[in-house]
Amino acid sequence: MQHELNLKPYNTFGIAANALHFASFNEVQQLPALLNAYPHLPLLILGGGSNVLFTADFEGLVLRNEIKGIELLKEDADNVYVKSGAGEVWHEFVCHCIDHHWAGLENLSLIPGSVGASPMQNIGAYGVEIKDVFHELSAYHIASGEIHTFNKQQCQFGYRESVFKRALKNQYIIIDVTFKLHKVANVKTSYGAIQQELEKMGITEPTIQTVSKAVIAIRQSKLPDPKVLGNAGSFFKNPVVSMQLFETIKRNYPEVSFYPVSETEVKLAAGWLIEKAGFKGLKKENCGVHDKQALVLVNYGKSTGQEILDLSTQIIEQIQKLFGLTLEREVNIIPNHESIL
Numbered sequence: 001m002q003h004e005l006n007l008k009p010y011n012t013f014g015i016a017a018n019a020l021h022f023a024s025f026n027e028v029q030q031l032p033a034l035l036n037a038y039p040h041l042p043l044l045i046l047g048g049g050s051n052v053l054f055t056a057d058f059e060g061l062v063l064r065n066e067i068k069g070i071e072l073l074k075e076d077a078d079n080v081y082v083k084s085g086a087g088e089v090w091h092e093f094v095c096h097c098i099d100h101h102w103a104g105l106e107n108l109s110l111i112p113g114s115v116g117a118s119p120m121q122n123i124g125a126y127g128v129e130i131k132d133v134f135h136e137l138s139a140y141h142i143a144s145g146e147i148h149t150f151n152k153q154q155c156q157f158g159y160r161e162s163v164f165k166r167a168l169k170n171q172y173i174i175i176d177v178t179f180k181l182h183k184v185a186n187v188k189t190s191y192g193a194i195q196q197e198l199e200k201m202g203i204t205e206p207t208i209q210t211v212s213k214a215v216i217a218i219r220q221s222k223l224p225d226p227k228v229l230g231n232a233g234s235f236f237k238n239p240v241v242s243m244q245l246f247e248t249i250k251r252n253y254p255e256v257s258f259y260p261v262s263e264t265e266v267k268l269a270a271g272w273l274i275e276k277a278g279f280k281g282l283k284k285e286n287c288g289v290h291d292k293q294a295l296v297l298v299n300y301g302k303s304t305g306q307e308i309l310d311l312s313t314q315i316i317e318q319i320q321k322l323f324g325l326t327l328e329r330e331v332n333i334i335p336n337h338e339s340i341l
């Protein structure tokens with residue numbers, strides 16, 4: 001156990017907040033004693049710290065999940081069932097699967113963070129979400145010390161959502177996740193610039209390896225590397241709005257970027273809205289909005305979490321004024337200020 005630990009190396013925003021107490025664990029058996037150490041203090045389970053913003057010191061216990069291990073559980077004619085410890089690095093797990101010709105995760109290459117956090121917000125990219133290949137997960141129930149299994153339905157996956165962010169928030173520690181992957185690949189190349197990237201690479205018959213390479217190349221060209229420029233990827237979710245509001249926005253901005261989700265609702269590109277509101281490339285003293293992708297807020301090195309939170313509030317207020325909709329933060333604000341504008 002460490003005390004008053006600077007969390008800067010443990011979050012991709014590179015925010016220098018302190019944890020009052022901090023420990024890592026690599027076995028479930030360690031959890032009862034760790035959780036009993038400070039039962040009355042707030043608890044935070046941390047993976048790679050790539051989807052959190054610390055706005056103050058964390059006056060409680062931070063437990064970093066480092067449970068490792070990848071196991072092929074079973075296979076049938078079409079599928080393999082692969083279990084990964086929650087502390088495996090997501091991209092390394094994706095590469096392991098690609099190396100073994102297990103298909104389904106290639107579009108999710110290079111997403112930072114841990115396997116254990118992937119179901120939290122049903123991570124997604126380039127037309128694929130983990131719910132598409134998710135089988136089940138095991139989670140430690142903090143109150144009872146029991147291990148519970150959750151199937152796909154029980155996880156209640158939605159767009160950057162799961163039951164663990166809502167009804168069961170802060171109640172479970174995910175310890176492993178099992179994916180149902182395919183033996184024969186059905187590669188998805190229609191989303192974003194994958195097809196163009198493959199053409200640039202001279203690929204006419206894409207495989208999971210080449211799709212992964214294309215996704216990596218696109219991501220590296222668009223998204224800042226947290227090792228160079230602190231960030232947590234998309235700071236906001238893409239808002240889903242009523243058809244009525246969409247029509248109003250479209251009247252003023254015929255070029256609005258959108259994606260129909262049902263007969264009554266449309267998803268708008270938050271990055272487009274933020275760019276239209278004039279924030280793209282904005283530099284405040286210590287933080288700003290990335291110049292290639294307006295959805296990404298960045299730390300120029302010395303920012304506090306509060307400065308970044310304030311910038312996000314300014315963006316939310318301006319988008320509200322301009323477009324009549326409220327952007328929701330995707331990044332987890334710690335301590336939780338989610339409801340505070």
Ligand SMILES: Cc1cc2nc3c(=O)[nH]c(=O)nc-3n(C[C@H](O)[C@H](O)[C@H](O)COP(=O)(O)OP(=O)(O)OC[C@H]3O[C@@H](n4cnc5c(N)ncnc54)[C@H](O)[C@@H]3O)c2cc1C
Nearest residue numbers: 047048049050051112113114116117123124125174232233
């Ligand atoms: C450059 C960049 C690009 C990104 N691109 C994408 C993208 O394309 N798609 C996407 O969906 N996300 C993206 N993200 C966000 C991020 O990578 C994912 O949300 C990732 O799953 C977070 O993993 P983590 O281990 O870092 O989680 P952390 O940031 O450590 O934790 C996130 C939340 O999950 C909780 N948590 C973590 N592990 C566990 C556990 N084992 N049990 C219970 N709770 C847990 C934490 O308490 C916290 O609330 C990006 C981030 C960056 C920095």
